[in-house]
Amino acid sequence: ENVLTQSPGTLSLSPGERATLSCRASRSVTSSYLAWYQQKPGQAPRLLIYGASSRATGIPDRFSGSGSGTDFTLTISRLEPEDFAVYYCQQYGTSPWTFGQGTKVEIK
Amino acid sequence: EVQLVQSAAEVKKPGESLRISCKGSGYSFTSYWITWVRQMPGKGLEWMGAIDPSDSYTYYSPSFQGHVAISADKSINTAYLQWSSLKASDTAMYYCARERASDYWGRGTLVTVSS
Numbered sequence: 574e575n576v577l578t579q580s581p582g583t584l585s586l587s588p589g590e591r592a593t594l595s596c597r598a599s600r601s602v603t604s605s606y607l608a609w610y611q612q613k614p615g616q617a618p619r620l621l622i623y624g625a626s627s628r629a630t631g632i633p634d635r636f637s638g639s640g641s642g643t644d645f646t647l648t649i650s651r652l653e654p655e656d657f658a659v660y661y662c663q664q665y666g667t668s669p670w671t672f673g674q675g676t677k678v679e680i681k
Numbered sequence: 682e683v684q685l686v687q688s689a690a691e692v693k694k695p696g697e698s699l700r701i702s703c704k705g706s707g708y709s710f711t712s713y714w715i716t717w718v719r720q721m722p723g724k725g726l727e728w729m730g731a732i733d734p735s736d737s738y739t740y741y742s743p744s745f746q747g748h749v750a751i752s753a754d755k756s757i758n759t760a761y762l763q764w765s766s767l768k769a770s771d772t773a774m775y776y777c778a779r780e781r782a783s784d785y786w787g788r789g790t791l792v793t794v795s796s
Contacts, residue, residue, distance in 0.1 A: 606782070617776055617778075617786035669741070670781060674725050
């Protein structure tokens with residue numbers, strides 16, 4: 574199983590600041606099949622990024638994904654109030670399609 | 682409009698069986714995988730498994746294999762997640778989602794298992 578480790582566990586930032594979230598895989602992610610999701614309390618997750626760097630439909634361009642192999646990054650260029658949430662990475666290149674444990678982005 | 686409509690919340694006792702459902706609409710149901718994801722109270726997302734509705738080929742996470750069964754009925758555009766004997770530790774929200782990079786999600790089915 575490809576274990577995904579996200580860091581940091583919690584990121585405390587102010588609106589307008591830049592957020593950088595990391596996702597490290599225990600094995601190379603096949604074909605960069607890496608996705609990022611945002612989840613707010615009481616809601617289902619929302620797809621932000623797929624294929625490591627492609628934004629999903631309707632996702633603002635302040636969200637960007639990068640990386641390959643075992644190291645991936647989600648960047649939020651300028652935090653908006655609605656961006657404070659939990660973010661998960663997921664690899665879907667090799668079964669089981671595992672999730673990271675999540676990074677909480679909270680208001681400082 | 683693409684929708685995944687999940688069945689209502691369930692309250693069960695340990696040892697009971699249960700099947701929850703996920704009905705897709707607004708797209709070709711057989712063209713996309715359906716994934717099941719567990720979220721225990723206050724915890725993260727766990728990938729349980731997925732099914733290709735066109736031929737019912739199924740992947741399971743080793744963590745869930747043997748404890749749950751995933752199936753689909755393409756004639757009614759519906760996928761299922763089933764337990765034959767529930768445990769208290771199965772208490773969680775269960776989401777279905779479309780495709781491997783899941784672009785559409787159901788609202789979740791809350792399963793509570795308590796004696």
